[in-house]
Amino acid sequence: MRTFKGFIPLVTCIVQAATIVISVMTENHAQMPVSFRNYSFMDMYVQINSATGSFFTSLFPMLLALFLICSMGENIHELFCYGSRKRMYSVTSRRIAAYSCIYVLADIISTGVISVIYKKPFCNWLDPGSYYTMVTGEVNRYAALIFIVQTMLLIIRTLTYGNLLYSASGRIRIAAFCVCATLGVLDFLHLPIPLLSGISSLDYSFWRSSGLIRSARIGLCMVIYVVSLNMAYRQNIRKEYY
Numbered sequence: 001m002r003t004f005k006g007f008i009p010l011v012t013c014i015v016q017a018a019t020i021v022i023s024v025m026t027e028n029h030a031q032m033p034v035s036f037r038n039y040s041f042m043d044m045y046v047q048i049n050s051a052t053g054s055f056f057t058s059l060f061p062m063l064l065a066l067f068l069i070c071s072m073g074e075n076i077h078e079l080f081c082y083g084s085r086k087r088m089y090s091v092t093s094r095r096i097a098a099y100s101c102i103y104v105l106a107d108i109i110s111t112g113v114i115s116v117i118y119k120k121p122f123c124n125w126l127d128p129g130s131y132y133t134m135v136t137g138e139v140n141r142y143a144a145l146i147f148i149v150q151t152m153l154l155i156i157r158t159l160t161y162g163n164l165l166y167s168a169s170g171r172i173r174i175a176a177f178c179v180c181a182t183l184g185v186l187d188f189l190h191l192p193i194p195l196l197s198g199i200s201s202l203d204y205s206f207w208r209s210s211g212l213i214r215s216a217r218i219g220l221c222m223v224i225y226v227v228s229l230n231m232a233y234r235q236n237i238r239k240e241y242y
Contacts, residue, residue: 051187096162163228
């Protein structure tokens with residue numbers, strides 16, 4: 001059973017990658033050819049990881065994988081194996097971190113595959129005819145930095161969801177799963193106040209906001225992550241017995 005649970009996170013990454021490929025290919029046929037013709041890797045990468053894009057492609061596979069990883073850490077045999085809750089917490093946290101990196105890597109690779117298939121450049125945001133310029137009305141010279149920051153925020157987003165799930169146990173974790181899914185749904189509905197997926201996405205609206213708002217959004221992501229990390233630590237270390 002443990003082997004089966006350990007295999008599922010990898011399967012969710014494969015499902016996520018396939019969903020991204022199908023989603024972008026479907027969008028290519030659904031929208032005006034002129035818009036997709038001016039796309040680049042960065043356009044797809046940003047849009048797929050926006051609150052709307054991630055809802056359709058990767059949110060639920062990611063939550064399922066994190067739920068199973070956290071559940072693996074509640075096995076009484078693992079507690080005996082590791083000798084203490086502190087050590088078991090450390091192992092489970094490393095599993096969540098490893099999955100977060102694999103999850104984001106699958107995102108990048110699948111988006112890259114689409115870019116290669118359709119012969120899209122990495123970024124064309126300096127081109128006045130690019131899709132980015134069509135939407136925002138300006139060019140952007142910081143694509144490489146945006147890619148790095150967006151990747152970092154995706155990892156933080158995944159770690160935060162993992163910590164929120166790991167801060168609960170048993171049936172309460174099912175409720176936590178529903179809460180995390182609800183956060184994704186609310187972000188998908190584009191409420192006036194963005195939630196976790198919304199504030200951790202460097203979509204086009206991010207670049208139309210002021211420098212103060214941009215810094216606040218990135219800082220808020222870090223604060224939420226630290227709070228969730230503290231919640232998971234306190235919940236799992238303070239218990240001595242199941």
